[in-house]
């Protein structure tokens with residue numbers, strides 16, 4: 001379970017004035033959910049996502065994952081805790097000079113796994129995302145959708161409880177988007193991994209999310225349930241986002 005307790009984040013602009021990217025907000029995401037963060041550009045979605053693994057440290061408030069307060073951890077404690085939180089990026093962020101298998105192995109090497117355990121786990125993850133026959137290729141030899149599957153396999157490799165996905169399908173065409181979303185959904189269902197996904201596409205929310213937090217100018221406007229691929233926001237901004245879909 002992820003608990004954001006009154007977290008906030010402000011950035012300093014070039015002219016030294018301060019800008020509130022995330023106003024104080026609280027949110028609880030249950031283990032096993034696929035939870036969306038949605039809003040217009042600049043709403044604070046990515047910043048909020050990055051507060052969950054402390055890639056951005058909140059100015060105030062606490063972030064609890066499985067009841068551990070990440071904001072109270074030392075640097076080494078935080079490194080350890082991050083093993084439990086995978087991340088998937090819009091532009092994949094693969095290492096171009098490493099093979100697919102070695103990209104997936106990377107977080108396991110950092111975490112100090114043995115070579116034998118890494119080899120087994122990499123094969124498992126390749127299998128899960130359907131890329132077993134591509135293990136010796138390099139990222140430049142894969143399509144966008146395949147690259148994102150490698151990104152997902154890499155995030156999954158250390159057996160995290162949580163995967164944070166920042167616009168994972170925004171660089172992909174609609175058909176590839178569908179297959180990448182199915183891959184995320186499959187991982188969620190098979191391994192009960194909580195997935196938090198930032199998107200500006202309502203279709204992504206409809207397809208795979210259980211709930212979505214709607215953000216507007218750094219404020220949490222409402223949290224909406226998604227049932228049978230439908231959602232009925234109450235807020236004006238939520239209704240606008242649905243209407244524009």
Ligand SMILES: Nc1ncnc2c1ncn2[C@@H]1O[C@H](COP(=O)(O)OP(=O)(O)OP(=O)(O)O)[C@@H](O)[C@H]1O
Nearest residue numbers: 011012021039040041042043044045046047048200
């Ligand atoms: N490191 C930073 N320094 C200064 N301002 C920042 C920083 N990171 C984000 N911001 C600002 O905070 C606001 C929220 O950014 P964020 O990326 O979280 O929004 P978003 O909803 O994900 O938007 P988008 O859909 O465009 O990516 C934006 O105005 C952005 O310019």
